[in-house]
Amino acid sequence: MLFGRHQKNPIKIADKGIEKWSYSTCGYCSTGCSIEIGINKDGKPVASRGVADADVNRGKLCVKGLFEHELFESSGRGKTPLLRNSIHDDYQESGWDGALDKMAAEINRIQEKYGPDSFAIVSTGQILTEGFYTLGKLARGVIGTNNYDGNTTLCMASAVSGYKRSFGSDGPPGCYEDFEHTECLLAWGSNLPEQHPIIYWRFKEAREKRQFPLIVIDPRVTMLAQYADFHLCITPGTDVVLMNAMMQVILEEGLEDRAYLEANTVGFEALAAEVKNYDPVSASRICGIDEDTIRTVARIYAKAGSAMSIWCMGINQSTHGSDGVVGINNLSLLTGNIGKPGGTSLSITGQCNAMGTREWSSCSGLPGYRLLENSQDREDIGKFWGVDPDFFPKKRGLTQTDIFPAIEAGDIKGLWLVGTNPMTSMPNTSRIRKTLEKLECCVVQDSYVDVETAQYAHIFLPAAIWAEKEGVFTNTERRVNIIRKIKEPYAQSKTDLHIFNALAKRFKRAEKMHFPHHFDDVFDEMRELSKGRLVDISGLTHDLIEAHKGIQWPYTKEQSENGELPPKGGKRLYVESATFSYPDGRAKLIPLPFVDNNEKPDKEYPFWLNSGRLVEHFHSRTRTGKIANNNKFSPTPFMEMNPDAAVALGVKHQSYVRVVSRRSDAVVLVMLTQRVSRDMVFIPFHFFDCVNRLTLGLLDPHSRQPAFKQGAVRIEQIDQVLAARLNKEAREF
Ligand SMILES: Nc1nc2c(c(=O)[nH]1)N[C@H]1C(S)=C(S)[C@@H](COP(=O)(O)OP(=O)(O)OC[C@H]3O[C@@H](n4cnc5c(=O)[nH]c(N)nc54)[C@H](O)[C@@H]3O)O[C@H]1N2
Ligand SMILES: Nc1nc2c(c(=O)[nH]1)N[C@H]1C(S)=C(S)[C@@H](COP(=O)(O)OP(=O)(O)OC[C@H]3O[C@@H](n4cnc5c(=O)[nH]c(N)nc54)[C@H](O)[C@@H]3O)O[C@H]1N2
Ligand code: SF4
Ligand SMILES: [Mo]
DSSP: OOOSGGGSOOOOOOOOOEEEEEEEEOSSBTTOOEEEEEEETTSOEEEEEEOTTOTTTTTOOOTTGGGGGGSTTOTTBOOSOEEOSSTTSOOEEOOHHHHHHHHHHHHHHHHHHHOGGGEEEEEOSSSOHHHHHHHHIIIIIIIOOSOEEEGGGGTTHHHHHHHHHHHSSOOOOOOGGGGGTOSOEEEESOOHHHHSHHHHHHHHHHHHHSOOOEEEEOSSOOHHHHTOSEEEOOOTTOHHHHHHHHHHHHHHTTOSOHHHHHHHEEOHHHHHHHHTTOOHHHHHHHHOOOHHHHHHHHHHHHHSSSOEEEEOHHHHSSTTHHHHHHHHHHHHHHTTOSSBTTBEEEEOOOBTTHHHHHHHSOSSSBTTTBOTTOHHHHHHHHHHHTOOGGGSOSSOOOOHHHHHHHHHTTSOOEEEEESOOHHHHSSOHHHHHHHHHTOSEEEEEESBTTOGGGGGOSEEEEBOOGGGSOEEEEOTTSEEEEEOOOSOOSTTOBOHHHHHHHHHTTSGGGTTSOOOSSHHHHHHHHHHHHTTSTTOOTTOOHHHHHHHTOEESOOOHHHHHTTOOGGGTOSOSSOSTTOSSSTTSOEEOOOOOOOOOSOOOOSSSOEEEEEEOOTTOOTTOTTGGGOHHHHTTOOSOEEEEOHHHHHHHTOOTTOEEEEEOSSOEEEEEEEEOTTSOTTEEEEETTSTTSGGGTOOOOBOTTTOOBOTTOOEEEEEEOOHHHHHHHHHHHHHO
């Protein structure tokens, strides 16, 4: 038999007849790559490429960005608004006026009957910032529900909470350029090569030019772990113990930066007293990392001239998520690694505009990192919007993870979901299904009508997707970049901004308020409100952002008037001494006693259940599941399992098994691999009715983020013929 290329036709690259390339920013992950879409003579988007002189990606894109032009016409797009009285009826097509009239009437009816907070709104990290800002104005200033939150509670809440506790405000202080300066990188629960491929590439290029140690803390052998000098295969949910033990070593050996601590922090004594309880030997019994490794890693980290930590969902999605973030910040502060090149504590964000919602959506407060709890902030925004400040609640309402139980309890009767798919993404699917079934009115505003949650809605609003509209995203390193319109919205779909404005018009309270229709005018309001804040964007304009292919905040009006180049705007936060966001300018060192409270494997459920992502798919696959060059790499739900564990159970590679937790069960295909240890299985969360049927989602007490990464399951053998048939039928259904 012959193998090799000579049997095949040579690869021919078809001429796509591109007439122009249009600028935009990728709409998947938070890396924030600048992208150009090739348009042919018929005005059709036919190709995507990275923008060569964009600082973030320098010409590169990953497998998702490369096929993003196929999104616009991908299957399942919502064409027209849909209505029905009961979720057991079929949907009827509707015009926009009819759908929005109905929605406004339902909001009024529910709020009059059950009170203003009985209608909840859950939004996303994936629409444009101008849309977020407008939704915030509508939710806080017009509809007036305090139960308004975003899917960022599943994602970034622990990072936000940890930054606020340590530094007095949200806002990641570092940037990608820090890889070019650092002498040591700690990566906590982040699978950078798959989830942020271009940030990974920036890191890798820096490390190829100048070797520095990489220490990866992850219970799974990710591609990043394979590349590390030290891979710390930690017991799930115990990172805080490792951090405390590292701090003990640092203090014991006098490796802390005394001068930095004295000038910039409070709370040293209490922290030093707490970490005394975590000697590396006792800690090793909890976190599974041996004493020598703890000591060595602590020394390498603390002795480096500059050292940085990055982290992602392995830290945030835990019952110790917020504490984990504070622990990382404690380590950075102890060693003087904040605000200097290569020394930082950088939360890797998730969705393309997770930062935009944190800054401007008013989900957890008011725009520009303002707080509902602060009377001056309520006063200022009330005046600016033309809303009586007393109309604002004086305290933040429920988070997404508390909104669902409140529906279950009957306190919330109406729900508006904007750009999020909780049927697939929330823990404990069957409980979510029952919860959604209780709603008197559920509105789903999504670009895809085949999104699972639409099966439980009364009103479906088709949203224009990504570059069918214009506005900005903010990426992981606080860089604001612009999405330019590549084509008109699909079928009858409308931009999110248009939908918010059109709904506002239907409420009396909005009559005296201003809801600008043009995204430039919305941005002007944000610029004005940002003056003098940490998130100062008063020097930015949409055109300036495009000219520089993304600009980091802060970038003030004074800087732009002085002709200062945008890169000088805001590479890093907290560069000057004692400029943290607490009133005294000092960061807080916070002691972190460890409370062991996760669901853990036992006799009945002997495996840790870990879940996460794959490079080719994005979340619930409404997008990547439709694009052949993404979907083909993993079209079926599967589970990584260790070969030794499989032998013990008699489970075969590529056979189907039933995975059972205390909640429910799921059928998956087994992939045997050493990526996971004997007592762990890993299932990607991209598939509906799969891993989230099993997850428990205990909540972090500070951030209310679910512990998606820790749970316990058992594996059962099943009839292979039946399983294959069910799986095939399920996919064809
Ligand atoms: N291709 C692709 N890219 C994406 C996304 C996507 O869906 N697809 N989603 C985007 C979004 S919204 C997000 S939030 C990010 C997520 O990006 P990541 O957080 O990097 O991805 P995950 O796979 O969810 O989890 C990361 C790692 O956490 C580890 N982990 C589990 N438990 C623990 C623990 O107790 N301690 C530690 N230290 N680690 C643990 C897991 O083994 C896993 O390797 O990716 C973004 N980028
Ligand atoms: N087991 C487990 N579960 C997890 C996680 C995990 O690691 N493990 N990770 C969690 C994390 S970090 C996250 S971020 C969540 C994500 O969870 P979701 O937010 O539910 O996931 P998506 O599939 O991204 O949903 C976004 C929706 O917005 C739609 N959309 C896209 N663009 C637009 C637009 O421009 N306008 C509108 N209106 N809609 C649009 C998409 O079609 C899609 O239906 O999942 C969480 N769930
Ligand atoms: S790394 Fe993220 S932003 Fe860049 S092309 Fe890939 S998905 Fe898009
Ligand atoms: Mo996320």
